Amino acid sequence: MKQLSLYFHFPFCLKRCRYCDFVSYPRRDRYIHLKYKEAVFQEIGWKVEEENLRGAKLSTIYLGGGTPSLLFPEDVGEILDYLQHFFTFSSSIEITMEVNPETVNEKKINSLQKVGVNRLSVGVQSFNPRFLRFLGRSSSSEQVKDILLQMEKSGYCSWSLDLIYSLPWQSFGEWQKEIEQVLVYRPPHLSIYNLTLSPLVPLYQFAKYHPGVFPSPEEEAFYFEWATEKLEREGYRHYEISNFAQPGAECHHNLNYWKEGEYLGVGVSAWSYLGGKRQKNTSSLKNYFQRIKKGKTPITFQEELEPYQKLAEDIILHLRTKEGITVSYLLTRYEREKIEVKLKCLEYLSQEGFIIREGERFYLSNKGILVANQIFQEILD
Amino acid sequence: MDRNKIRNFGIIAHIDHGKSTLADRILEICGAVPKEKMKEQFLDRMELERERGITIKAKAVRVEYFSPSRGEKYILNLIDTPGHVDFSYEVSRSLAACEGVLLVVDASQGVEAQTLAHAHLAISQGLVILPVINKIDLPSANPERAMREVEAILGEEHLPFTLVSAKSGTGIEELMEKIVQFIPPPRVEDSPFLRALIFDAVYDSYRGAIPFIRVKEGEIKKGMEIMMFSTRRSFPVLEVGVFTPEMKEVNSLGPGEVGYVVANIHHLEDSQVGDTITSPSFPAPSPIPGYKKVKPLVFCSFYPVNYEDYSRLKESLERLQLNDASLSFETDFSEALGFGFRCGFLGLLHMDITQERIEREFGVEVVATAPHVVYHVLTKKGEILEVRSPRDFPFPSEIEEMEEPYVEMSITLPTEYLGGVMDLCQSRRGIFKDMVYLSEHLVLLRYDLPLAEILLDFYDRLKAISRGYASLEYEFVGYRPAKLVRVDILVNREIVDGLSFISPEENAYYRGKELISRLRELIPRQLFPISLQAAIGGKIIAREDIPALRKDVLQKCYGGDITRKRKLLEKQKEGKKRMKAVGKVRIPQEAFLAVMKSEK
Numbered sequence: 001m002k003q004l005s006l007y008f009h010f011p012f013c014l015k016r017c018r019y020c021d022f023v024s025y026p027r028r029d030r031y032i033h034l035k036y037k038e039a040v041f042q043e044i045g046w047k048v049e050e051e052n053l054r055g056a057k058l059s060t061i062y063l064g065g066g067t068p069s070l071l072f073p074e075d076v077g078e079i080l081d082y083l084q085h086f087f088t089f090s091s092s093i094e095i096t097m098e099v100n101p102e103t104v105n106e107k108k109i110n111s112l113q114k115v116g117v118n119r120l121s122v123g124v125q126s127f128n129p130r131f132l133r134f135l136g137r138s139s140s141s142e143q144v145k146d147i148l149l150q151m152e153k154s155g156y157c158s159w160s161l162d163l164i165y166s167l168p169w170q171s172f173g174e175w176q177k178e179i180e181q182v183l184v185y186r187p188p189h190l191s192i193y194n195l196t197l198s199p200l201v202p203l204y205q206f207a208k209y210h211p212g213v214f215p216s217p218e219e220e221a222f223y224f225e226w227a228t229e230k231l232e233r234e235g236y237r238h239y240e241i242s243n244f245a246q247p248g249a250e251c252h253h254n255l256n257y258w259k260e261g262e263y264l265g266v267g268v269s270a271w272s273y274l275g276g277k278r279q280k281n282t283s284s285l286k287n288y289f290q291r292i293k294k295g296k297t298p299i300t301f302q303e304e305l306e307p308y309q310k311l312a313e314d315i316i317l318h319l320r321t322k323e324g325i326t327v328s329y330l331l332t333r334y335e336r337e338k339i340e341v342k343l344k345c346l347e348y349l350s351q352e353g354f355i356i357r358e359g360e361r362f363y364l365s366n367k368g369i370l371v372a373n374q375i376f377q378e379i380l381d
Numbered sequence: 382m383d384r385n386k387i388r389n390f391g392i393i394a395h396i397d398h399g400k401s402t403l404a405d406r407i408l409e410i411c412g413a414v415p416k417e418k419m420k421e422q423f424l425d426r427m428e429l430e431r432e433r434g435i436t437i438k439a440k441a442v443r444v445e446y447f448s449p450s451r452g453e454k455y456i457l458n459l460i461d462t463p464g465h466v467d468f469s470y471e472v473s474r475s476l477a478a479c480e481g482v483l484l485v486v487d488a489s490q491g492v493e494a495q496t497l498a499h500a501h502l503a504i505s506q507g508l509v510i511l512p513v514i515n516k517i518d519l520p521s522a523n524p525e526r527a528m529r530e531v532e533a534i535l536g537e538e539h540l541p542f543t544l545v546s547a548k549s550g551t552g553i554e555e556l557m558e559k560i561v562q563f564i565p566p567p568r569v570e571d572s573p574f575l576r577a578l579i580f581d582a583v584y585d586s587y588r589g590a591i592p593f594i595r596v597k598e599g600e601i602k603k604g605m606e607i608m609m610f611s612t613r614r615s616f617p618v619l620e621v622g623v624f625t626p627e628m629k630e631v632n633s634l635g636p637g638e639v640g641y642v643v644a645n646i647h648h649l650e651d652s653q654v655g656d657t658i659t660s661p662s663f664p665a666p667s668p669i670p671g672y673k674k675v676k677p678l679v680f681c682s683f684y685p686v687n688y689e690d691y692s693r694l695k696e697s698l699e700r701l702q703l704n705d706a707s708l709s710f711e712t713d714f715s716e717a718l719g720f721g722f723r724c725g726f727l728g729l730l731h732m733d734i735t736q737e738r739i740e741r742e743f744g745v746e747v748v749a750t751a752p753h754v755v756y757h758v759l760t761k762k763g764e765i766l767e768v769r770s771p772r773d774f775p776f777p778s779e780i781e782e783m784e785e786p787y788v789e790m791s792i793t794l795p796t797e798y799l800g801g802v803m804d805l806c807q808s809r810r811g812i813f814k815d816m817v818y819l820s821e822h823l824v825l826l827r828y829d830l831p832l833a834e835i836l837l838d839f840y841d842r843l844k845a846i847s848r849g850y851a852s853l854e855y856e857f858v859g860y861r862p863a864k865l866v867r868v869d870i871l872v873n874r875e876i877v878d879g880l881s882f883i884s885p886e887e888n889a890y891y892r893g894k895e896l897i898s899r900l901r902e903l904i905p906r907q908l909f910p911i912s913l914q915a916a917i918g919g920k921i922i923a924r925e926d927i928p929a930l931r932k933d934v935l936q937k938c939y940g941g942d943i944t945r946k947r948k949l950l951e952k953q954k955e956g957k958k959r960m961k962a963v964g965k966v967r968i969p970q971e972a973f974l975a976v977m978k979s980e981k
Contacts, residue, residue: 117436191937193937194936195933218932219934224932241934241936242936257940270941273940278944303944313943317943352909363396370933371932371933372933380951380954381954
């Protein structure tokens, strides 16, 4: 039976954060949330038929956004029920929902668990009020701490929090404090990102005019290396470039992306990867509604990779993980002579210390992780 | 055709003083171009010319003008001339086809160095000068001052000035009448020979090179044979015609007339600006005087950004050469940049424009190396070398003597910037010659300067120091002794071809140091540490290091990011491919261009 992951995009927030380039609209009225949910249901129905997915086994579901925690628990339950009409849920299914601290409380957390969500990803970003304000977050540091206390007490088998670093005038001491705060709550899973600003976000201009206020690449590298060491000493595995987990708490939904697994994405701006094709839905909410209403597919972009692109992408995605990539995996999917070239490249990078080779397995060294972009470019050739 | 009703004239002006707009108005008043078809600056046919507001190639248009005061119709041949010093040979040839010129001066800017140079050129050719003060409707216009300055440079009073605004059309009728009144009809000597001057040419892929000519004596007709004086090759005339401004066939071109000849000419050397056309069966005893083969003064190499474009680059240079006799090129090879062409130009603008035309008209992206001059080196063995590129420069121990080209630079500037401009000239090894006050506020300064010193940023510096008010003009005056060294740049201990440069000994150390600190900024940090060194003949004079890249990582990459990130990586990868690899190091083209801009 076909096995896949499902991503559900919820494109609404209380307000837009100043660094965020995900598709989201600042609408909190339930009416529009429900209207949107109905539209997505339509889309799911069509795509299941179109892609012949009926009866497929879902190994993970991810409700991302936006702020999906604006949904009422019963709405979330309805979504999960609706999915059960089309798919079988694997017995070990991972159902993650992103939550923002200001939109949930103890009761809501427990209700979400009751309707089937078994993993929460808490959008913390920072414990420092100055940085929360800078990022334009809706939550205060008190709300953040409150919710994390609830998470510790709750019965969730897994949960995660996000942190952002490389913020303006962020000292090493401040960064140490952030990591120490994290360790107070000991989340099973943790994502660490450096602030990356797309030209579309309000903070981009700020960064453009004040590049000097951000930590230098040297400092960033140092912050990241320090955090990695500290977290590893505390029992976390650095299992992907920007993700850390206690043993067994890795995010299976995301691992599926990095292992070039198939997934169905629904909702505004969601991507799917099915049968070798990458497809993207429209990024405009208005357009999405119009298309669904007219019975038109919301897909506005589609690509099917050339074999050489696919091979490079496959290696690059796998190299993001600590597992890395094995020769035998490649041999099951690609022609030997195509692989040879890439292996030579991996071999060369391992001689230079950017990649570690263990038997037939290749993975990024700590030095390699910091310059992963450059390594990936080498592999693209 | 009644020869007395012909007027051949050109327009000379400093850049931006409104020459092309004035030409437009003249065409318009003569009805040559219907108003609705009138694009701004009709004569500037090349897109590049329109954008930069300058004329690169000379052109000619024949229009009919009915003079209301005389009640008669005249044929006017307007011969447009390039406005820049680099093209002064072309200007002189264009002027040779005229009897008079309109000397256009901007009423607010006044006289500039180029106005002066061109005016003197016109005087030396015995042309009638009609001064035109343009842009009189600008709030900053000071026509009185401009007129006084023109009188000062021409050394004459009571000139027949016309005050116009080419933009609004004010004064144009008056100017037209003056053209007819003051510019004489072509002088024609009765002669049994055919002599016609080539003052420009265009290339047409079907009809070959088409010379633009002014017939001095005799007549050219379809069906006859013509011969080029310099190559002695003959061609059958397929068509003769005039510019209206579109090409229009006519039966014949007689003495004093201006037009074009189609004669199936497919080699550049058979259609050289300045050459004389005569008849093979009854050749004139001598050509029209003044023809010279122009010698390029400034050299640089062009390399295609993409290796595959090499043959297209060659083709585009050949095509450009067809109507630009002053452009020369030969094959060149650089370890860093691959195969390319070493090209010779009249000056910096000529170089710039050639590069832009290659990129724009032929779609070939090129890397240009530093512009340089030809040095003369006398070796200890007694050989005289023409050193065109840093690569040909001998080892210091082999050199007996060296010399470099000098120019005489004329700069006009408002008096308040005199100090700064003189400092600039001194710092560029300039030798002061003289200084003349053109008016109370305007000074003409003359220096002898090594040509190499003005190739880099002299013009920009001059403009900056004088807040844009100074203008310059220069003329080659010959070779003089010099003390020079070659500075090499080593990247990870390998000499990088294309980064070397020849420098006067006195500032080689400073320039080497300056260049590598710029390279340090321009070469991106890479996976490996990079050392940069500047050296003279094996002796290291400066060093900088670029540490290895510490961090370059795509932070998050989930389902929706994969395609975007892959495209981003592919794009970055493409960018890297365009860089030149020296060992493990990739050097971006900006680094090579930095040698060009290296400040002193």
